[in-house]
Amino acid sequence: MPPKSPKAKKKRFPTRKPHFFKVLLGDFAQRLRIPPKFLKHISSVGSKKAILQGPSGSKWHVELGKDMKDTFLTAGWPKFVEDHSLREYEFLVFQYDGDMHFTVLVFDTSACEREDVFAVRPRRQPRQCEGKRKRGRPPKHSPEVGCIVKSEAIEHGMSLELRKDDVHQPNLLQIQPFQQAECGLPSPAPACDVKVEREESELLINILRNTTKRSKGGxxxxxxxxxxxxxxxxxxxxxxxxxxxxxxxxxxxxxxxxxxxxxxxxxxxxxxxxxxxxxxxxxxxxxxxxxxxxxxxxxxxxxxxxxxxxxxxxxxxxxxxxxxxxxxxxxxxxxxxxxxxxxxxxxxxxxxx
Missing domain, CATH: 2.40.330.10 (DNA-binding pseudobarrel domain)
Incomplete structure (x- = not known):
C-alpha cells in the first residue's frame, strides 16, 4: 500500500482548536477577562474586535479592551450576557475558531449545558441612561459600562472578583460589598482579600462550598x-x-x-x-x-x-x-x-x- 500523502494526513488529523473556560464571577456582566496564557493564540491577529457565536448559532460582536496587564471582552459583551440571561457561578467554554471568532458553550451550576439558550437571538440594545451632557463636559462613566446597575448593590449583597495570572498560580479571591449606584459602576466599599489555593478548574466547587454559605445576615x-x-x-x-x-x-x-x-x-x-x-x-x-x-x-x-x-x-x-x-x-x-x-x-x- 503506498504511503499516505501529507494532505491526507492533514485531513485525518484536523488542526486543533484551542479552548478556555471561565466561571462567571464578580463584574462579569460588564467585562470578561481572557486568560493570559490564552493570548498567545490571538496576539498575532492584532484585532481589537471579536465575534462570539452562541449556542444558537447567532453571532454577537464584541470589542477587546486592556488595562495594565489583562485583556478583556468589553463593549458588546454586556449584551451577550443579557441576551443569554447569564448568572453568577455558571461557566462558559470558549472555542477559538481563528480570525477572532469564538464558539461559546453555556453550562449551569449542575455542570450541564443550558438548553434554554439554544434558541437565543440578539435583541435590541437597551437604552442608555447617560442622557445629554453639556458641551465640553467629560462623561461621568465609561461608554462600555452604559446603564448597567449591579443588582447585588440593592440589597448590600456580595460580589466576587477573581484575579489570577494563570491556572497554575494561587487565586486571589476578592469579596466586596457594593454600595448602590444609579448608573455605571457601583462604588465598592473596602475589600477584604481571601487567598484560596485552588486551580481554576476547582474554583466553582470551592465557592459553592465555602464562600456563599455565609450571607451578610450570618x-x-x-x-x-x-x-x-x-x-x-x-x-x-x-x-x-x-x-x-x-x-x-x-x-x-x-x-x-x-x-x-x-x-x-x-x-x-x-x-x-x-x-x-x-x-x-x-x-x-x-x-x-x-x-x-x-x-x-x-x-x-x-x-x-x-x-x-x-x-x-x-x-x-x-x-x-x-x-x-x-x-x-x-x-x-x-x-x-x-x-x-x-x-x-x-x-x-x-x-x-
Missing part, C-alpha cells in the same frame, strides 16, 4: 452533603407539579438560599411579572404571606424580604421551590425538600463595644 448551613438519590428525588417531585396557573420550577442554589436575593429567569419575569420595581406577595406552604421586593433589572430578582423567607422556611441548597402565579402580584411557593429534617446554625451578631 446564616450558615450545617446540613450534611446530599446524596445523588436525594437530589434526584427532590427534582422529580418538583417536576411532577402541575397547575392551571403559570409557574416555574426553581432549584435552590447556594447563591439563592444563603444570600439576600433570588434571581428569576428573565423569560418568566417578562411574561408574568410587573415591568417595574414593585412588591410581591409570597405565600408559603403554611399559608403565611410574605412581602418581598421584585426588581426587573439586568438580572430579574426578588430581593428585600427574601432572606427572611428562605431562613424561616428552612430552605437549603438542593431543595426545589415551585413559584405558582395565583394573582397579578402573588406567588404561591411549593417547597420540595431534598432532606426533610435538618439542623441549621444561626450565628447571632452582636454590636461591638
Amino acid at each position: 446564616r450558615i448551613s450545617t446540613r450534611r452533603p446530599l446524596t445523588e438519590i436525594e437530589r434526584l428525588r427532590a427534582e422529580e417531585a418538583a417536576n411532577s407539579f402541575t397547575s392551571a396557573f403559570p409557574y416555574i420550577v426553581m432549584r435552590m442554589a447556594p447563591s439563592q438560599v444563603y444570600r439576600p436575593y433570588m434571581r428569576i429567569p428573565k423569560w418568566f419575569s417578562r411574561a408574568h411579572l410587573p415591568p417595574k420595581r414593585s412588591n410581591l406577595v409570597l405565600r408559603d406552604p403554611s399559608g403565611k404571606s410574605w412581602i418581598v421586593t421584585y426588581i426587573p433589572s439586568l438580572r430579574c430578582q426578588i430581593s428585600r424580604g427574601w432572606s427572611v423567607f428562605a431562613r424561616t422556611n428552612n430552605l437549603e441548597e438542593g431543595d426545589y421551590c415551585v413559584l405558582e402565579l395565583i394573582g397579578p402580584i402573588e406567588l404561591r411557593v411549593h417547597i420540595f425538600r431534598a432532606v426533610e429534617a435538618e439542623e441549621t446554625l444561626e450565628i447571632a451578631t452582636t454590636p461591638t463595644a
Whole structure:
C-alpha cells in the first residue's frame, strides 16, 4: 500500500482548536477577562474586535479592551450576557475558531449545558441612561459600562472578583460589598482579600462550598452533603407539579438560599411579572404571606424580604421551590425538600463595644 500523502494526513488529523473556560464571577456582566496564557493564540491577529457565536448559532460582536496587564471582552459583551440571561457561578467554554471568532458553550451550576439558550437571538440594545451632557463636559462613566446597575448593590449583597495570572498560580479571591449606584459602576466599599489555593478548574466547587454559605445576615448551613438519590428525588417531585396557573420550577442554589436575593429567569419575569420595581406577595406552604421586593433589572430578582423567607422556611441548597402565579402580584411557593429534617446554625451578631 503506498504511503499516505501529507494532505491526507492533514485531513485525518484536523488542526486543533484551542479552548478556555471561565466561571462567571464578580463584574462579569460588564467585562470578561481572557486568560493570559490564552493570548498567545490571538496576539498575532492584532484585532481589537471579536465575534462570539452562541449556542444558537447567532453571532454577537464584541470589542477587546486592556488595562495594565489583562485583556478583556468589553463593549458588546454586556449584551451577550443579557441576551443569554447569564448568572453568577455558571461557566462558559470558549472555542477559538481563528480570525477572532469564538464558539461559546453555556453550562449551569449542575455542570450541564443550558438548553434554554439554544434558541437565543440578539435583541435590541437597551437604552442608555447617560442622557445629554453639556458641551465640553467629560462623561461621568465609561461608554462600555452604559446603564448597567449591579443588582447585588440593592440589597448590600456580595460580589466576587477573581484575579489570577494563570491556572497554575494561587487565586486571589476578592469579596466586596457594593454600595448602590444609579448608573455605571457601583462604588465598592473596602475589600477584604481571601487567598484560596485552588486551580481554576476547582474554583466553582470551592465557592459553592465555602464562600456563599455565609450571607451578610450570618446564616450558615450545617446540613450534611446530599446524596445523588436525594437530589434526584427532590427534582422529580418538583417536576411532577402541575397547575392551571403559570409557574416555574426553581432549584435552590447556594447563591439563592444563603444570600439576600433570588434571581428569576428573565423569560418568566417578562411574561408574568410587573415591568417595574414593585412588591410581591409570597405565600408559603403554611399559608403565611410574605412581602418581598421584585426588581426587573439586568438580572430579574426578588430581593428585600427574601432572606427572611428562605431562613424561616428552612430552605437549603438542593431543595426545589415551585413559584405558582395565583394573582397579578402573588406567588404561591411549593417547597420540595431534598432532606426533610435538618439542623441549621444561626450565628447571632452582636454590636461591638
